[in-house]
Amino acid sequence: xxxxxxxxxxxxxxxxxxxxxxxxxxxxxxxxxxxxxxxxxxxxxxxxxxxxxxxxxxxxxxxxxxxxxxxxxxxxxxxxxxxxxxxxxxxxxxxxxxxxxxxxxxxxxxxxxxxxxxxxxxxxxxxxxxxxxxxxxxxxxxxxxxxxxxxxxxxxxxxxxxxxxxxxxxxxxxxxxxxxxxxxxxxxxxxxxxxxxxxxxxxxxxxxxxxxxxxxxxxxxxxxxxxxxxxxxxxxxxxxxxxxxxxxxxxxxxxxx
Amino acid sequence: xxxxxxxxxxxxxxxxxxxxxxxxxxxxxxxxxxxxxxxxxxxxxxxxxxxxxxxxxxxxxxxxxxxxxxxxxxxxxxxxxxxxxxxxxxxxxxxxxxxxxxxxxxxxxxxxxxxxxxxxxxxxxxxxxxxxxxxxxxxxxxxxxxxxxxxxxxxxxxxxxxxxxxxxxxxxxxxxxxxxxxxxxxxxxxxxxxxxxxxxxxxxx
Numbered sequence: 001x002x003x004x005x006x007x008x009x010x011x012x013x014x015x016x017x018x019x020x021x022x023x024x025x026x027x028x029x030x031x032x033x034x035x036x037x038x039x040x041x042x043x044x045x046x047x048x049x050x051x052x053x054x055x056x057x058x059x060x061x062x063x064x065x066x067x068x069x070x071x072x073x074x075x076x077x078x079x080x081x082x083x084x085x086x087x088x089x090x091x092x093x094x095x096x097x098x099x100x101x102x103x104x105x106x107x108x109x110x111x112x113x114x115x116x117x118x119x120x121x122x123x124x125x126x127x128x129x130x131x132x133x134x135x136x137x138x139x140x141x142x143x144x145x146x147x148x149x150x151x152x153x154x155x156x157x158x159x160x161x162x163x164x165x166x167x168x169x170x171x172x173x174x175x176x177x178x179x180x181x182x183x184x185x186x187x188x189x190x191x192x193x194x195x196x197x198x199x200x201x202x203x204x205x206x207x208x209x210x211x212x213x214x215x216x217x218x219x220x221x222x223x224x225x226x227x228x229x230x231x232x233x234x235x236x237x238x239x240x241x242x243x244x245x246x247x248x249x250x251x252x253x254x255x256x257x
Numbered sequence: 258x259x260x261x262x263x264x265x266x267x268x269x270x271x272x273x274x275x276x277x278x279x280x281x282x283x284x285x286x287x288x289x290x291x292x293x294x295x296x297x298x299x300x301x302x303x304x305x306x307x308x309x310x311x312x313x314x315x316x317x318x319x320x321x322x323x324x325x326x327x328x329x330x331x332x333x334x335x336x337x338x339x340x341x342x343x344x345x346x347x348x349x350x351x352x353x354x355x356x357x358x359x360x361x362x363x364x365x366x367x368x369x370x371x372x373x374x375x376x377x378x379x380x381x382x383x384x385x386x387x388x389x390x391x392x393x394x395x396x397x398x399x400x401x402x403x404x405x406x407x408x409x410x411x412x413x414x415x416x417x418x419x420x421x422x423x424x425x426x427x428x429x430x431x432x433x434x435x436x437x438x439x440x441x442x443x444x445x446x447x448x449x450x451x452x453x454x455x456x457x458x459x460x461x462x
Binding site: 003040043044067068070071073074076094095098121141153170238 | 270277
């Protein structure tokens with residue numbers, strides 16, 4: 001029996017954790033090592049770290065920091081952020097990561113997904129795709145933090161990525177990021193219905209109920225950023241994660257396996 | 258409690274294992290050469306990747322013979338993790354090299370009748386089934402799950418060597434044992450509380 005994974009997605013900027021709303025205004029929330037330890041204690045199923053500064057400034061992944069962070073994680077770890085070459089993927093693997101997340105590089109050259117999968121195996125490659133809706137309600141895949149419209153419908157893009165060997169799809173909703181109002185269920189449904197690989201939505205989760213909705217819509221696992229980061233009254237930051245009993249109850253009776 | 262030696266032979270990141278051992282209050286250290294292995298009181302053999310690659314790395318460092326020595330002659334507790342478990346057998350369909358031969362049997366590729374839904378490698382959290390009452394599983398009460406990622410699995414020659422299974426199309430050996438030599442196909446160091454419980458039990462052997 002496979003369980004529904006609930007996955008915190010944390011953003012790194014210059015070595016610190018940040019959170020964004022609609023992909024903008026990164027706010028510093030704390031130290032990554034500390035965050036991992038907290039998620040260890042809370043027994044998170046899996047964790048994703050995306051280095052948005054490595055991505056933005058085309059920097060090399062900080063392998064030293066990565067090794068250190070990965071060694072602290074007592075759960076499977078996925079890393080991404082500006083990964084664009086096969087040699088980077090090899091090094092990231094050697095640092096002990098279970099999965100590498102690629103976004104822009106896959107969009108600019110879908111063949112890169114194929115090369116990446118040949119190094120890491122399909123199951124080690126997660127393709128992250130950013131989806132934004134225009135004023136007419138039409139969704140498209142974007143890159144560069146929602147600035148560049150690839151003018152490809154999410155469904156077509158998802159199919160292409162699967163074909164090129166992606167092991168998993170992380171579907172980011174730019175519009176809903178940080179809003180905590182719920183996932184983009186129609187997009188999850190349509191992609192999950194069209195591909196055989198796991199579809200994991202991120203962007204919009206605000207409650208456990210949203211997780212359930214996403215799974216019912218076809219998501220294989222659910223991911224969230226803001227939902228797990230809680231701002232206290234004195235601007236203190238709390239990292240949170242649901243307890244296993246609550247999660248078991250939430251996902252029981254799905255009839256899935 | 259004895260110190261746990263974690264073998265570092267360049268084939269995986271042993272950091273998580275060390276950190277988890279530290280977290281459960283176990284004294285642990287990385288070892289890398291034959292002398293250190295010979296002095297080990299308890300040994301963990303981690304590993305990810307391909308069979309031949311792992312065996313070659315052990316041979317290059319002269320470690321294959323000493324691992325057999327400490328396991329068979331000194332009978333120290335030994336725990337192979339993931340590829341480390343697979344290296345304990347006689348050989349794998351994945352490669353050409355002979356394994357350590359500490360557990361009779363061979364490794365084969367994970368495969369199943371045309372199911373459609375299941376993929377190789379087996380990757381993700383899975384529940385164990387048919388767990389024997391073994392000191393390694395002391396204290397596990399509820400449904401026990403661990404994180405797996407593997408494309409090959411061990412088929413021990415002796416059924417009794419299997420002390421836990423995992424269902425993935427077919428029942429696969431999730432944990433094996435011969436004397437005090439244990440192998441686990443899953444990653445305790447990536448399985449938070451379940452891994453910690455297991456490593457605590459190993460430390461207490």
